Amino acid sequence: MSTFLDLLRRRLGSLLPAEIAPGERLKLLTPFRHPLLISRHRAGLIVDRVRLFAFLFAVLTPLWSMVDFIAFPSPLWGQLMGLRLMVCLAFLCLLLFYRDQERMGDAYLAMFILFAIPTLFYIASHTLLMHYDLVDMPAAVAAGYAFLPFVLMAGLALFPLTLLENLLVAAVLLLAQGLAGYLNWSTLNWPSFVGAFWLLILIAGVTSLACMSQLAYMVALLRRAIRDDLTGVFARNSGEEILQVQWNTSLRNNSALSVAFIDLDHFKQINDRHGHASGDDALRQTSQQIQSCMRSSDSLVRWGGEEFLLIMPDTDMTRARQAMERLQRNGLGLRPEGTPLTASIGLAERFFDQVESPGALLELADQRMYQAKERGRNRIQAW
Numbered sequence: 001m002s003t004f005l006d007l008l009r010r011r012l013g014s015l016l017p018a019e020i021a022p023g024e025r026l027k028l029l030t031p032f033r034h035p036l037l038i039s040r041h042r043a044g045l046i047v048d049r050v051r052l053f054a055f056l057f058a059v060l061t062p063l064w065s066m067v068d069f070i071a072f073p074s075p076l077w078g079q080l081m082g083l084r085l086m087v088c089l090a091f092l093c094l095l096l097f098y099r100d101q102e103r104m105g106d107a108y109l110a111m112f113i114l115f116a117i118p119t120l121f122y123i124a125s126h127t128l129l130m131h132y133d134l135v136d137m138p139a140a141v142a143a144g145y146a147f148l149p150f151v152l153m154a155g156l157a158l159f160p161l162t163l164l165e166n167l168l169v170a171a172v173l174l175l176a177q178g179l180a181g182y183l184n185w186s187t188l189n190w191p192s193f194v195g196a197f198w199l200l201i202l203i204a205g206v207t208s209l210a211c212m213s214q215l216a217y218m219v220a221l222l223r224r225a226i227r228d229d230l231t232g233v234f235a236r237n238s239g240e241e242i243l244q245v246q247w248n249t250s251l252r253n254n255s256a257l258s259v260a261f262i263d264l265d266h267f268k269q270i271n272d273r274h275g276h277a278s279g280d281d282a283l284r285q286t287s288q289q290i291q292s293c294m295r296s297s298d299s300l301v302r303w304g305g306e307e308f309l310l311i312m313p314d315t316d317m318t319r320a321r322q323a324m325e326r327l328q329r330n331g332l333g334l335r336p337e338g339t340p341l342t343a344s345i346g347l348a349e350r351f352f353d354q355v356e357s358p359g360a361l362l363e364l365a366d367q368r369m370y371q372a373k374e375r376g377r378n379r380i381q382a383w
């Protein structure tokens, strides 16, 4: 039975996008456990896509007035043109004035505005069209107005969204379509309202898959770009970005921010005596040991060869020191000859040291790490 379940799990697992690692699959379902850098890059990408959409809509919406002019009687085409110009203006404002702060809250707001503008247009245009008894070509053009929810649902596929986010937006669009049916907007030559609703659900399903595939590619590419190949912790350039973000957050919230430089002692000897592969093993062990001790909000960065930087938001000097003492007690792994790996650790904290920039914070922690080396290694230097 368990072999069958195993086989089933593996077969089903192979249906998921291949580029995503097994441990990362949950990231495709909900946005709650996305690391900081994924959220930032995803937010930036979503806002870029919103602006692209806004540009296309701003150009295409007024152009369609020519079709209205040919198909509809006066004053209907004029009223619709007025609506279209307002929509165009709203999209232009979104395009020109929306500033991306690389926060998911901003991305959600941008998407909300992007979808709210055509939805309001959808309601307003149908309120106008309902007053006219259109036949033949005008009726066919009016039916085109009923396709807007389909365009919006298909447009969702452009965004790198999780399943949960996708279902929420799709549910709102389905609700709007249901409301349109309830209010009898289906008079617009739409042959079967239930058929249309079903089609919208199918499109929602396909879009969810498209969104998750995009997100999977994004997560996989980011993993390669931001992680150190050997240890899997953050690479130095991502560490610099994370430190800047955490610095900004600590300024905004007036909260503590600690950093620790952790430099392994006599690491060169491992390479010299036991070979480079043993040195690599030791680095992997150390990074795992530090990760097992740190909080989920902390970020571990491989800063250089055998030097790690631990960024600890919301952590004052006392607690940072306690965390490093715990790390020392748990150990950093073993050298090939069986003796414990040790490190010299330099600590610095924003309030405690009264520094004015993330660079100064790093500098101080680095200096203290060198002092710890000079004082005999295997120690924590906090002032």
Ligand SMILES: Nc1nc2c(ncn2[C@@H]2O[C@H](COP(=O)(O)OP(=O)(O)OP(=O)(O)O)[C@@H](O)[C@H]2O)c(=O)[nH]1
Binding pocket: 230, 263, 264, 265, 266, 267, 268, 269, 271, 275, 276, 277, 278, 279, 280, 283, 304, 305, 306, 373, 377
């Ligand atoms: N195996 C391995 N070694 C590395 C890697 N990156 C850097 N190193 C080695 O790390 C060693 C660092 O040596 P040193 O800077 O002299 O430091 P140390 O021997 O730890 O001495 P102290 O820091 O003074 O205690 C060098 O031998 C580098 O070749 C890596 O990715 N893998």
